[in-house]
Amino acid sequence: xxxxxxxxxxxxxxxxxxxxxxxxxxxxxxxxxxxxxxxxxxxxxxxxxxxxxxxxxxxxxxxxxxxxxxxxxxxxxxxxxxxxxxxxxxxxxxxxxxxxxxxxxxxxxxxxxxxxxxxxxxxxxxxxxxxxxxxxxxxxxxxxxxxxxxxxxxxxxxxxxxxxxxxxxxxxxxxxxxxxxxxxxxxxxxxxxxxxxxxxxxxxxxxxxxxxxxxxxxxxxxxxxxxxxxxxxxxxxxxxxxxxxxxxxxxxxxxxxxxxxxxxxxxxxxxxxxxxxxxxxxxxxxxxxxxxxxxxxxxxxxxxxxxxxxxxxxxxxxxxxxxxxxxxxxxxxxxxxxxxxxxxxxxxxxxxxxxxxxxxxxxxxxxxxxxxxxxxxxxxxxxxxxxxxxxxxxxxxxxxx
Amino acid sequence: xxxxxxxxxxxxxxxxxxxxxxxxxxxxxxxxxxxxxxxxxxxxxxxxxxxxxxxxxxxxxxxxxxxxxxxxxxxxxxxxxxxxxxxxxxxxxxxxxxxxxxxxxxxxxxxxxxxxxxxxxxxxxxxxxxxxxxxxxxxxxxxxxxxxxxxxxxxxxxxxxxxxxxxxxxxxxxxxxxxxxxxxxxxxxxxxxxxxxxxxxxxxxxxxxxxxxxxxxxxxxxxxxxxxxxxxxxxxxxxxxxxxxxxxxxxxxxxxxxxxxxxxxxxxxxxxxxxxxxxxxxxxxx
Numbered sequence: 183x184x185x186x187x188x189x190x191x192x193x194x195x196x197x198x199x200x201x202x203x204x205x206x207x208x209x210x211x212x213x214x215x216x217x218x219x220x221x222x223x224x225x226x227x228x229x230x231x232x233x234x235x236x237x238x239x240x241x242x243x244x245x246x247x248x249x250x251x252x253x254x255x256x257x258x259x260x261x262x263x264x265x266x267x268x269x270x271x272x273x274x275x276x277x278x279x280x281x282x283x284x285x286x287x288x289x290x291x292x293x294x295x296x297x298x299x300x301x302x303x304x305x306x307x308x309x310x311x312x313x314x315x316x317x318x319x320x321x322x323x324x325x326x327x328x329x330x331x332x333x334x335x336x337x338x339x340x341x342x343x344x345x346x347x348x349x350x351x352x353x354x355x356x357x358x359x360x361x362x363x364x365x366x367x368x369x370x371x372x373x374x375x376x377x378x379x380x381x382x383x384x385x386x387x388x389x390x391x392x393x394x395x396x397x398x399x400x401x402x403x404x405x406x407x408x409x410x411x412x413x414x415x416x417x418x419x420x421x422x423x424x425x426x427x428x429x430x431x432x433x434x435x436x437x438x439x440x441x442x443x444x445x446x447x448x449x450x451x452x453x454x455x456x457x458x459x460x461x462x463x464x465x466x467x468x469x470x471x472x473x474x475x476x477x478x479x480x481x482x483x484x485x486x487x488x489x490x491x492x493x494x495x496x497x498x499x500x501x502x503x504x505x506x507x508x509x510x511x512x513x514x515x516x517x518x519x520x521x522x523x524x525x526x527x528x529x530x531x532x533x534x535x536x537x538x539x540x541x542x543x544x545x546x547x548x549x550x551x552x553x554x555x556x557x558x559x560x561x562x563x564x565x566x567x568x569x570x571x572x573x574x575x576x577x578x579x580x581x582x583x
Numbered sequence: 584x585x586x587x588x589x590x591x592x593x594x595x596x597x598x599x600x601x602x603x604x605x606x607x608x609x610x611x612x613x614x615x616x617x618x619x620x621x622x623x624x625x626x627x628x629x630x631x632x633x634x635x636x637x638x639x640x641x642x643x644x645x646x647x648x649x650x651x652x653x654x655x656x657x658x659x660x661x662x663x664x665x666x667x668x669x670x671x672x673x674x675x676x677x678x679x680x681x682x683x684x685x686x687x688x689x690x691x692x693x694x695x696x697x698x699x700x701x702x703x704x705x706x707x708x709x710x711x712x713x714x715x716x717x718x719x720x721x722x723x724x725x726x727x728x729x730x731x732x733x734x735x736x737x738x739x740x741x742x743x744x745x746x747x748x749x750x751x752x753x754x755x756x757x758x759x760x761x762x763x764x765x766x767x768x769x770x771x772x773x774x775x776x777x778x779x780x781x782x783x784x785x786x787x788x789x790x791x792x793x794x795x796x797x798x799x800x801x802x803x804x805x806x807x808x809x810x811x812x813x814x815x816x817x818x819x820x821x822x823x824x825x826x827x828x829x830x831x832x833x834x835x836x837x838x839x840x841x842x843x844x845x846x847x848x849x850x851x852x853x854x855x856x857x858x859x860x861x862x863x864x865x866x867x868x869x
Binding site: 274406 | 655674675691694695723726
């Protein structure tokens with residue numbers, strides 16, 4: 183008997199393929215492009231229904247390019263909102279109405295929009311925010327700095343941190359797939375360090391652009407979409423959510439725990455689609471461990487090579503791909519015979535060090551050094567990390583100036 | 584979908600609360616000529632209200648919900664305030680997200696529904712208080728007008744922040760003493776209906792809710808114009824009897840007084856709106 187295979191197409195006319203095929207199996211071609219251009223390539227293959235934009239450096243170009251996709255018919259709804267507060271509400275509306283929705287922002291824009299993020303999570307919207315982090319401090323800065331990520335950690339959104347443009351591409355696609363799982367269904371923030379990734383051109387491997395993710399099915403959501411296609415579920419005599427009584431408190435409490443539990447339930451999906459929540463790099467027996475995320479992870483790898491090969495200090499790196507959920511167990515496992523932990527970061531407060539200390543408290547005696555730390559646009563050459571490690575170990579730098 | 588979504592599985596019907604069964608059997612669905620005259624006979628789309636006894640806002644809610652021409656395809660977006668307490672009682676899809684972002688949420692919903700259901704008409708109606716519409720949400724309100732979003736915005740103006748205990752709002756009249764205005768309000772009431780005209784609304788009305796049939800006509804006209812042309816704005820005086828010291832039976836009296844003065848019926852429409860209203864009248868829908 184001859185087998186028949188049904189081929190499905192999305193509204194842009196792209197062939198619908200499984201997330202696994204798109205992410206892992208489809209043939210890939212090498213391209214040379216910026217992180218902003220990579221956002222366009224990912225959105226193009228993601229059967230996106232809606233996007234709303236607002237200008238702020240360094241994310242503007244990515245938002246322009248999503249607009250081009252709208253003109254080309256790959257995105258259903260696109261416009262410029264009035265401010266990040268407005269935009270994050272407009273995309274919430276798009277997602278409530280059952281559309282797969284993405285937006286982008288940076289730095290002060292993130293803070294302007296802040297009230298919306300817990301609302302997204304509490305409304306269980308599987309929205310995606312591509313966050314191109316930049317400084318938020320006064321005086322005015324547009325320079326790379328990822329302080330803003332710390333403000334997002336407790337909003338009830340998943341937070342992932344890409345190391346480079348290639349990983350940003352994978353994370354945008356995987357982000358929709360994981361966020362839309364019926365037992366997850368919370369927003370995902372795919373963060374990169376602005377400029378370093380958004381404006382730097384690098385080699386990326388891309389699957390063909392005539393295939394795309396399966397369209398979003400809003401009727402699998404734990405909360406019905408706001409489209410009057412299903413019976414409304416909130417016709418209540420006694421609307422407990424607006425009452426000051428024990429039932430109200432209990433339901434609010436359990437809902438907040440539920441949102442956090444949903445993030446926890448994303449672990450197996452994220453692990454599959456991101457090929458692990460962490461990446462381990464370098465000599466697995468090394469006693470010096472650098473824990474980092476984003477571009478600090480890339481710099482840490484360079485530093486580990488210098489330390490291991492030139493300075494005779496075997497060093498390895500644990501690079502985190504997800505910050506929410508936080509890969510605590512994975513870090514503990516990976517620390518095995520560590521003697522020193524360093525946490526290099528691109529922000530002044532050391533939010534990753536804080537997170538690492540929190541999960542390791544009482545579980546290991548290894549000293550944790552929250553350094554080096556740069557901010558406000560400073561770069562972090564690997565030599566800075568090398569120097570910090572050697573200083574702490576009481577060793578003289580042989581090769582580092 | 585249609586009012587079919589309110590049909591109950593026959594085998595479960597005996598276990599359903601009466602108000603849900605009534606929704607299927609006695610509400611007015613699939614009839615664009617429905618209106619306030621159905622109120623004594625039909626099941627209302629608002630079950631109860633959680634407002635003060637005699638609050639004119641509760642009357643406004645009943646008239647508006649009775650007047651929606653297409654409730655089975657209508658989405659209601661609201662905001663924080665006295666009104667937000669009523670929404671869980673409404674038998675339609677409603678959204679409360681934040682204080683002041685209602686027109687932004689409505690914009691996203693309307694555009695995405697147009698994209699998802701190109702062959703259907705889904706009306707999106709914003710219902711919010713004066714604090715939400717004019718003070719904290721003014722930016723989102725006006726920007727949605729500038730962008731020509733096809734939504735109807737209805738402001739319940741009670742001239743005060745009532746739900747938080749009676750503070751001055753931008754819609755309070757000059758000189759009125761309220762909390763946060765202990766010496767009396769220092770500036771004039773914001774002419775929101777005029778701002779709506781200047782910002783691109785195609786149909787704008789200012790009125791009280793003293794006359795139910797008049798409210799019905801205005802609501803229908805506003806929704807039909809929003810559907811085809813662009814944003815429409817209705818400014819309703821729904822006095823806070825509690826904060827201005829009236830009894831539960833004095834709300835209607837208060838509105839009738841202001842009908843003759845600062846809430847004298849005012850209506851504005853563009854030529855495109857006129858054309859739509861004329862056509863709908865010919866079709867017998869208004």
